[in-house]
Amino acid sequence: MPDTLSRSTDRRAMPAPPRTNIIVTVLAFAGIVVALMQTLVIPLIPELPNLLDTTASNATWVITATLLAAAVATPVVGRLGDMYGKRRMLLISLLLLVAGSTIAALSSTLAPMVVGRIVQGLSAGVIPLGISIMRDELPTDRLGAATATMSASLGVGGALGLPTAAFIADHADWHVLFWTGAMLGVLAAVLVVRLVPESAVRSGGRFDTAGAAGLSAALVCLLLGISKGGTWGWTSGRTLGLLAAAIVVLLVWGWWELRTAEPLVDLRTSARAQVLFTNLASVAFGLSLFSMSLVLPQLLQLPAATGYGLGQSLLAVGLVMAPNGLVMMTVAPLSARISKAKGPKTTLMLGALVVAVGYGLNLVLMSQIWHLVLVSSIVGAGIGLAYGAMPTLVMGAVPVSETAAALSLNTLMRGIGVSVSSAVAGVVLAQMTTTIGSVAVPAENGFRVVMAIGAGTALLAFVCASFIPRQRPPVPAAPVPAAVLVAAEA
Incomplete structure (x- = not known):
């Protein structure tokens, strides 16, 4: 590990290679694609009960399922990226986006649509993975601007997604929205394979399965209680039970994470x-x-x-x-x-x-x-x-x-x-x-x-x-006297 980090540090001190801009552009595009998929469904929300032959209450699962899947996937994928390769997990996330979009595009009833949206939600870790790749691959003087650009891709995807989705929904079959997402996901994956290198910086170790299961359970209870509280009633036994379970599971999870040698978080x-x-x-x-x-x-x-x-x-x-x-x-x-x-x-x-x-x-x-x-x-x-x-x-x-x-x-x-x-x-x-x-x-x-x-x-x-x-700026090194340099050369 020290040798790997040393090589990384030496590389980062070198001038920026010409491919730096390409890497940033590809990763930002991947972030925009994932953000687009979160927005494309918005024009369909009022029509989902009719489109999927279900009730308005059940149709909300199209949104809730993605929220829960994203919450569970984000910390797990991040840890796996540190262990086994960030580019590898980025590609897996993009392929999940493509698979979820395809399932949703082929759906005409609620159940397969919810499955597709769950699989789409599993791609939510693309932006933190992209920033992590930038930290490993980019020169230090380019990292700040690149990180800000990658972070902004979330907003750009949302900004472009809503008018695009509204236009498509008005002029084409609604399934086209999801086929569009699938095609963009394929394009992003191909660009990542061709143009983004895999970092040599990895932590290795064993994956904390118990920690991942505990955090996932806590997040599902918490977010399900919050997202459905308005429908079920904030004082209903189901809502209060889920929120109480989230607190208990989080406490147990924290106890475990502090005692395991290689925690998820x-x-x-x-x-x-x-x-x-x-x-x-x-x-x-x-x-x-x-x-x-x-x-x-x-x-x-x-x-x-x-x-x-x-x-x-x-x-x-x-x-x-x-x-x-x-x-x-x-x-x-x-x-x-x-x-x-x-x-x-x-x-x-x-x-x-x-x-x-x-x-x-x-x-x-x-x-x-x-x-x-x-x-x-x-x-x-x-x-x-x-x-x-x-x-x-x-x-x-x-x-x-x-x-x-x-x-x-x-x-x-x-x-x-x-x-x-x-x-x-x-x-x-x-x-x-x-x-x-x-x-x-x-x-x-x-x-x-x-x-x-x-x-x-x-x-x-x-x-x-x-x-x-507040971070203190580094203290510049004192200039070496000329006499010392002459003596050293002698």
Whole structure:
């Protein structure tokens, strides 16, 4: 292992090879493809009961199944990547995406569709794996910008996916959405095989099967209770039982991880202040980000008769939301420059403040389409800054051999925040309604409350980030006196 790391360090000190840009482009494209698949199903949600001949309640499993599979797969795939090769696990993830998309494309009933969506969800580890490959393969001076670009691919995929999916759904059979995802997955896999090298940095060891099973069980209980709580009732025995089981299993899992020699998640490393508070900030960011994804599309689509709805089509919603992801990608290089000059902690805190400002503006600017485009763009800028800084903070505090596992855990923390946020926002909008004709719709003040929660949780992310230890810049070496050099040469 020391020889491997030494070779890696020597290579990273060399000038950037011409293929660096190609590696970054291919990995970012893979991230965009995975993000696209999470978005492509959105236009189908209202029609799923009819398309799959099922009830509206059962149709929600098309979304829930992917959420649960992604939560389980992300930490497991990250650990396997550290052990057996990150490129190998990246390819497996992309092939799972292709397989899941194909199953969904061939589906006409609920059961095979849910199976396809589960298999698709297992590809969620692509972005942390891609960043881990970058850490192993790229020169140090390129890593910051590349990491920010890879992180931004999540937003770009979402931004492009919604208008693309809406257009396809309006002009073609809905199965085409999934065939498109399968073809893009094949293209990404081929590019990875041809252009991305496999890193020699591996941790080896034995896989923590018990730890993986325990964490998976805890996450399924937690996220299933959160995602279904609104349907089952938050005080129902099923919801409370799942949440209680999640707590108990997590405690037992933590006990096991601290005592096993080769844990799935190194909790001692995760408890380091830089990793811990970065992960806490990620949860808070996840809590914040769903506010925009939920509020803006509804404001755009609600009928103008409400007095605050804009009566737009789903395609228009996608076009309004698209600048969010494009701004994220544009801001990625700026995030890297700020992190290099001031440190990633500063970048993360700045990103949190920008997101809070965006939500604050939305409290008063929500009556025109350009208002929502502006808010979406500002929030996207804040996300771009923050997402570029989080992986840098995590990588700065963990060994190279644990990169993929640590980044996957950080991604998981953000996903848990999003899940909790969706539940909270759903409760708020369900309680604060108004009636248009005979139909109850979310009230304008309900949207404002959700946006205020988004601003508040963004400020919570700022507070969490403020506790991250500030990294000291390296002290430059003192110049060697000329007399010493002459003596050494003699």
